[in-house]
Amino acid sequence: MRKAFHFVFAPVLLWLAYGILVQAQADRKPVVIERAPLRFIKDPNPSFSAVAVDSDSNMLVVSDENMFRIMEYDRRENTPPQARLSEPKRIISGTNTKAEMICGVYIDPKTKEIYALNGDTQNWMPVFSTDARGNVTPNRALNIPGHPFQMAADEGQQLLYMTIQSDNQLSVYRKQASGGEKPLRTIRGNDTRLEDPHGLALDLKNRLIFVSNFGNGNVRGTGGRYGTFAPPSITVYPMEGSGNIKPLRVIQGPKTLMNWPAHMAFHQERQELFVANDADNSILVFRASDEGDVAPIRVIKGPKTGIKSPPGIALDAKLGELYIANMGTPSITVFPATANGDVAPSRTIRGGPAGAVGLMIGNPGAVGYDSKREQILVPN
């Protein structure tokens, strides 16, 4: 009888118990916890990540990464000190727009259409007409995999150049490309020294591409991929370049003062390259011909400037003005292109109260808890 239990009844009982357990799990009704959060950490102000300007139409277009908005201001706007903020002329935002984490904007000089680059969460570059506002569907949208960061146009050739962060790549598209259209050509590979490319500017006269790199390398070896860290750099390529090409020259080294060099702008006549130097709260200006470990010829930096964590920069060469998008405080600061040192901006367009500090939470994919200090860790 005892043997019979071991060999027959026990397995049957176990099988039955397992079956009951599995069925109970499958039939489980979840306890739904529907309650408001105790606390909600959220920046109430915009976080300006990119800026574009067109002085012919007085358009100033900025992207707000915090509230997923594209906003148009009059470029002549100057928020009075006593005002809480300046209201934009229009806002494009919502789930129909294909615009979410926008980190690059461009204004078509002829049509005044707005091109918006999603740097994260959406693989789209939507294009909006001059009358677009609210939660609108874009006129067209181009699928761009791999997290682009900044674009620049060659209007003569009707081409769009952009940096692609994930693949350490530059991509060149037809300006009117849409849907799943592929790039006409790319610059990519171990020889390119593209290392987490961010900013991109074009010297249309000398047919050169300038690219700012954070320095995060991704080597494709025979045994697979692996990473490297390098100092930040600006690498220079021919505009017609393609494939795994070496840069024509590289600006890199401690004298350059680069610290997360982000968006860039190029002044054709002055042959100067402007760099939004995010982690140094500064704007660096280099000569177009610079190479190696060189100091910038001008640096806009200091408490009077109001520059704080600037990823975005735009140049109005016609009127000689620089527009800086600050994420560390909700403002666009405007300077003469020749500004140098700790100088006050000629105008400031605020999207929030003066002195507001940006939380700069962006696509928080995780959260941690420091139980010793009782603090919440939020990585972007």
Added chain:
Amino acid sequence: MAHPQIAIFARLANGGQTPVRALYGQASKLSRTMHDVRYDAVHDEIVVPVPYAQAILTFRGGADGQEAPIRIIQGPKTGAIGSRLDVDPIHNEIFSYTGNTVTVYSREANGDVAPIRVIKGPDTQLKRPYGIAVDPVNDILVIGLNSNFGSDEPITVEDTESLEKGGILIFNRTDSGNVKPRGVIRGPKSGIIRINQMQLYPQKKLIVGAMPGIIDNMEPEGAFLGVWSYDDNGDVPPKWKIPANDRTKLKKPFGVVLNPKNKEVIISDMRNQGVLVFSVPEIF
């Protein structure tokens, strides 16, 4: 995402309250897509993956500003690093993944080191691992899987026919090679489309995972934070869930961490660009 950083807030921070400190800048070696962060309370360290440089960085627990990491795991032997990890401070190991392979490194490793063991192969059911969490007390390793949206095929949001949903695989902590998971939670009743950050609660043997829905949807239907048991297996609904809706204010939960002392669940939410703290005493 234009500005990489680890912002650090007081536990009681609320609204637009500014962080008490932040790690950022060239010296920190941080970069975007840090989709995990772990505080190792035993050694007072912060551990974070930086997939753009294929590295795992370890900082002092009190690190602040433009501070350099104290250890870096990176190089040809290390290989590619995924965007998530977890730390086992008891057995001194860091768990991450690359491709469809789970990789385990020595916690104290520094430089170009190879994994000390891997889990990979057809029996493992590892496909697009995305969330990862380890329980050093009960010797459990849990892997959250991503859906194929935006990764394997150029499918659209409406193309649900070809949407291969994710799930949760449960392994033993010391598993190695081509091993079968001891449990697989997957299927329509589970509600899982993909799993992002996960936490384990050893005292109650619970798996807590953020389920943000279809990646391309800005405000997806059916997103939630789910709590399952280590013993769950098959198409099993969560024991508890905090759904995304107007009441909870959740929209697209990406990250989660537990604060057992105060019986709080802390959730980072992508579409809110913020962090929400819930009192959930029933799960602790």
